[in-house]
Amino acid sequence: MKIKHRYLMLIGGLAILAGCQNNKSVPAEKAITAAEIKKYISALANDSMMGRKPFTAGEDKAIKYISEQFKLAGLEPGNNGSYFQDVPMVQITSTPSPAMEITGGKTPLSLHATTDFVTFSRREVDSVALKNSPLIFAGYGVVAPEYHWNDYAGLDVKGKTVVVLVNDPGFKNGDPTFFKGDTMTYYGRWTYKYEEAARQGAAGVLIIHQKEPASYGWEVVSNSNTGAKLYLQQKDKHMNRCKVEGWITEDMGKKLLAEVGITGDFRALARKKDFKAIPLKQSVTLTINNQLKYSTSHNVIGTLKGSSQPGEYVLYTAHWDHLGVGKPNAKGDSIYNGAVDNADGVAAIISVAKAFNMAKEKPKRSIVFLAVTAEEQGLLGSEYYATHPIYPVNKTVADLNMDALGDYGETKDIAVTGKGQNDLEDYVDEIVKAQGLSTVGDRHPGSGSYYRSDHFNFAKVGVPALDINNGSISAVHEGSYGEAKQKDYGDNRYHQQADNYTDTMDATGMAQIANILYEVGTKLGNETIFPGWKNGSEFKAIREKSMK
Numbered sequence: 001m002k003i004k005h006r007y008l009m010l011i012g013g014l015a016i017l018a019g020c021q022n023n024k025s026v027p028a029e030k031a032i033t034a035a036e037i038k039k040y041i042s043a044l045a046n047d048s049m050m051g052r053k054p055f056t057a058g059e060d061k062a063i064k065y066i067s068e069q070f071k072l073a074g075l076e077p078g079n080n081g082s083y084f085q086d087v088p089m090v091q092i093t094s095t096p097s098p099a100m101e102i103t104g105g106k107t108p109l110s111l112h113a114t115t116d117f118v119t120f121s122r123r124e125v126d127s128v129a130l131k132n133s134p135l136i137f138a139g140y141g142v143v144a145p146e147y148h149w150n151d152y153a154g155l156d157v158k159g160k161t162v163v164v165l166v167n168d169p170g171f172k173n174g175d176p177t178f179f180k181g182d183t184m185t186y187y188g189r190w191t192y193k194y195e196e197a198a199r200q201g202a203a204g205v206l207i208i209h210q211k212e213p214a215s216y217g218w219e220v221v222s223n224s225n226t227g228a229k230l231y232l233q234q235k236d237k238h239m240n241r242c243k244v245e246g247w248i249t250e251d252m253g254k255k256l257l258a259e260v261g262i263t264g265d266f267r268a269l270a271r272k273k274d275f276k277a278i279p280l281k282q283s284v285t286l287t288i289n290n291q292l293k294y295s296t297s298h299n300v301i302g303t304l305k306g307s308s309q310p311g312e313y314v315l316y317t318a319h320w321d322h323l324g325v326g327k328p329n330a331k332g333d334s335i336y337n338g339a340v341d342n343a344d345g346v347a348a349i350i351s352v353a354k355a356f357n358m359a360k361e362k363p364k365r366s367i368v369f370l371a372v373t374a375e376e377q378g379l380l381g382s383e384y385y386a387t388h389p390i391y392p393v394n395k396t397v398a399d400l401n402m403d404a405l406g407d408y409g410e411t412k413d414i415a416v417t418g419k420g421q422n423d424l425e426d427y428v429d430e431i432v433k434a435q436g437l438s439t440v441g442d443r444h445p446g447s448g449s450y451y452r453s454d455h456f457n458f459a460k461v462g463v464p465a466l467d468i469n470n471g472s473i474s475a476v477h478e479g480s481y482g483e484a485k486q487k488d489y490g491d492n493r494y495h496q497q498a499d500n501y502t503d504t505m506d507a508t509g510m511a512q513i514a515n516i517l518y519e520v521g522t523k524l525g526n527e528t529i530f531p532g533w534k535n536g537s538e539f540k541a542i543r544e545k546s547m548k
């Protein structure tokens, strides 16, 4: 799991644990049991896997194990006779000049690296430079035809550097129908800002950080953007990207905009219907030196061939990678075993594969199981598959993703990431309602959690994608047990050495999610229709175009 979105949202304060009961029984009719999920987790989160970091011996062991389990579950190799898909990556360590010089205004500004700005370049070259690149304030930096919005209308940004705001114009606008109100659309994500600026041909793109619309502080921006970053190798060596991508602090953004007389609420200004980009008086000068290192990691893929529509595919995904080995913690544990994140998701897809294999009737459509690499480094394995698909994207019915399933037992509520996006949630709704359960959406929709795990890369190419997890209302424990357990995970284990497997781990919630997604996949696997995106989804047009 990339960012602890599900845990950011927990309300503080102590939870009262009342009336805890132990109820470990699993309904007999369910295809997937907690016990088998635990068996796979215990292997994947074992110290011998060394935290499953890409390019290490831990990768070799993990992908070997997963491919063997796929084979035992009756899956055929998914990639022309192989269980593996090569994922060629490049590691880029960008070091910017210590200062970013902004000149041309009343007062020249000299921004300090890390404290005032972070920048990097994905271009696979030794160095890039902006020399007096004119700055333009392009509002939110959004081109969204479905909302009749174009911050780049009539603008020529070639050779220039655009300065843009984080999140989208709908955030805190007060109108839930303008974009998606406080629910972040993809146009609000920083990844989108960089992609759009590159499509427009800008030389550089700088996002003004603001804590509330970003949903995280400057430390997160500076910590996650300094040091080595992994990218997929591209034929064009990322020369289609802006030379410089980066962030500046809100203080520095204010100083820039003040030079052209923008001093008030610039977010409100930029969300006005008649907003037009504003050329700033200043220009920017900066050099970035890049260190490059090339390596190949692997996705693992297995297929169950459909009985009558084998050329249509239902895809299950879960990332196998985690953070490897680091410094020892207070208990002397240096291995990031990632039992919850995401050994449990991989365990679940292996179990689902086995359930399909054991079922009396095989599904009509082919079912594909894909364990992807380098999610923790920026959803790279899924991006590679989605952009280099083994099975055609427009024949792929759905992606069903599992990432960091809850280890606190079955819940009465099932959390649908990005609720409202596509028809797949209706499949979940029907299944859980029949069990007397309900679905819930993101508790903090403004944080854009739909764009933060592997399913998102399938959405980006138009494939309806679903990510579900346990909610917070425990099915067996009273009070705020579920919330307390989520908070405990977020505070004490998420992305820490302590995310370990134990024999007492409660995997009934994981089995619950796996069983629901098994049912969803069974239904999809026997239909002839292709579920779609709901009106207002930013992925609807992409799918419709690819299906033509």
Ligand SMILES: [Zn+2]
Pocket: 001, 002, 003, 341, 376, 495
């Ligand atoms: Zn993670």
